[in-house]
Amino acid sequence: MNEEVKKLADRLIAEHSLTEEGYEQLIRERDEEAAACLAEAAVNVRRRIYGNKVYVRGLIEIGNICKNDCLYCGIRRSNRNCERYRLTGDEIVSCAEEGYRLGFRTFVLQGGELPADTDEILCALVRRLKEAHPDCAVTLSLGERSRESYQKLREAGADRYLLRHETADPEHYKMLHPTEMSFENRMRCLRDLKDLGYQTGCGFMVGSPYQTPAHLAKDLKFIETFRPEMCGIGPFIPHHETPFAKEPAGSVELTCYLLSIIRLMLPNVLLPATTALGTMHQRGRELGILSGANVLMPNLSPVSVRKQYELYDNKICTGEESAQCIRCLESRINAIGYELSMERGDFRKEA
Ligand code: SAH
Numbered sequence: 086m087n088e089e090v091k092k093l094a095d096r097l098i099a100e101h102s103l104t105e106e107g108y109e110q111l112i113r114e115r116d117e118e119a120a121a122c123l124a125e126a127a128v129n130v131r132r133r134i135y136g137n138k139v140y141v142r143g144l145i146e147i148g149n150i151c152k153n154d155c156l157y158c159g160i161r162r163s164n165r166n167c168e169r170y171r172l173t174g175d176e177i178v179s180c181a182e183e184g185y186r187l188g189f190r191t192f193v194l195q196g197g198e199l200p201a202d203t204d205e206i207l208c209a210l211v212r213r214l215k216e217a218h219p220d221c222a223v224t225l226s227l228g229e230r231s232r233e234s235y236q237k238l239r240e241a242g243a244d245r246y247l248l249r250h251e252t253a254d255p256e257h258y259k260m261l262h263p264t265e266m267s268f269e270n271r272m273r274c275l276r277d278l279k280d281l282g283y284q285t286g287c288g289f290m291v292g293s294p295y296q297t298p299a300h301l302a303k304d305l306k307f308i309e310t311f312r313p314e315m316c317g318i319g320p321f322i323p324h325h326e327t328p329f330a331k332e333p334a335g336s337v338e339l340t341c342y343l344l345s346i347i348r349l350m351l352p353n354v355l356l357p358a359t360t361a362l363g364t365m366h367q368r369g370r371e372l373g374i375l376s377g378a379n380v381l382m383p384n385l386s387p388v389s390v391r392k393q394y395e396l397y398d399n400k401i402c403t404g405e406e407s408a409q410c411i412r413c414l415e416s417r418i419n420a421i422g423y424e425l426s427m428e429r430g431d432f433r434k435e436a
């Protein structure tokens with residue numbers, strides 16, 4: 086590790102903050118030694134706050150019908166070869182029921198982006214889940230909606246919302262999205278979510294097309310100042326039916342490095358080792374945990390639709406039953422010295 090990188094690493098560990106230039110240099114000049122140093126510090130910080138617990142969230146992919154056309158995403162509306170589905174309220178409730186029996190206390194409802202007139206359906210769904218399981222947290226990951234919609238969903242009982250910012254650079258944002266989507270609206274959504282009292286998650290893909298270390302430095306600065314309760318990052322993985330089909334995938338190594346930096350910036354943040362990371366490397370999720378992540382999101386969707394929720398190629402865990410998935414994860418996590426926690430696992434403000 087060169088002198089400059091050593092200084093930057095020490096400063097990040099001590100002050101939880103660097104300048105944007107500092108983040109960029111930390112990324113550009115990284116080496117194995119720097120990664121090991123940051124990972125060790127990140128794991129220590131996480132252990133102090135969360136012990137050796139890794140929180141699990143049951144992911145229910147409620148549908149792949151989407152009005153948006155993000156260039157990277159396999160369920161974008163332009164993909165004519167995507168077989169569309171939408172789970173009924175009863176199907177979603179029974180997935181959650183099964184999850185509850187397996188011990189899950191957080192459900193994440195994720196899906197393609199629905200039209201504005203779906204507020205009532207979604208609110209009814211959230212109310213049903215909260216009534217059936219008042220001891221559980223409901224997290225939504227349903228993309229950009231109006232403030233009014235976010236407000237109604239919050240009043241219906243939703244506790245958390247995941248909306249990755251995707252990139253903190255407005256020009257880069259344009260390269261990843263169709264012209265009708267805007268960076269400004271993305272930021273508006275994130276501000277509204279926080280303002281309405283959701284535990285809010287932002288995040289980005291590592292190695293998305295055209296991404297540079299300068300963009301990543303901006304992402305880190307944005308995360309540092311926005312102070313999300315959750316932060317989802319994972320490698321970009323091309324999907325064969327998108328304009329980015331021929332683009333290279335993001336790296337596991339850089340994703341893990343960034344996980345360590347984010348843990349050091351925001352010691353209390355809930356940070357998943359994502360399915361995309363597990364897709365890029367056989368032990369990707371373990372490597373994520375060993376870099377500072379502390380959340381896993383196993384799939385609770387009906388096995389019959391899992392292959393249809395294909396954001397990127399070769400997604401893992403599309404064949405197993407939920408119970409099998411959780412057993413597999415548990416043995417992987419125990420093998421690296423951690424324990425799965427089935428608690429709600431809310432964000433902890435204080436250390
Ligand atoms: N429609 C919702 C939820 C589904 S997409 C939304 O946009 O928030 C959830 C996340 O998957 C996106 O934020 C994106 O960062 C990630 N994603 C989409 N396509 C991907 C790809 N090809 N490789 C890796 N991650 C991808």
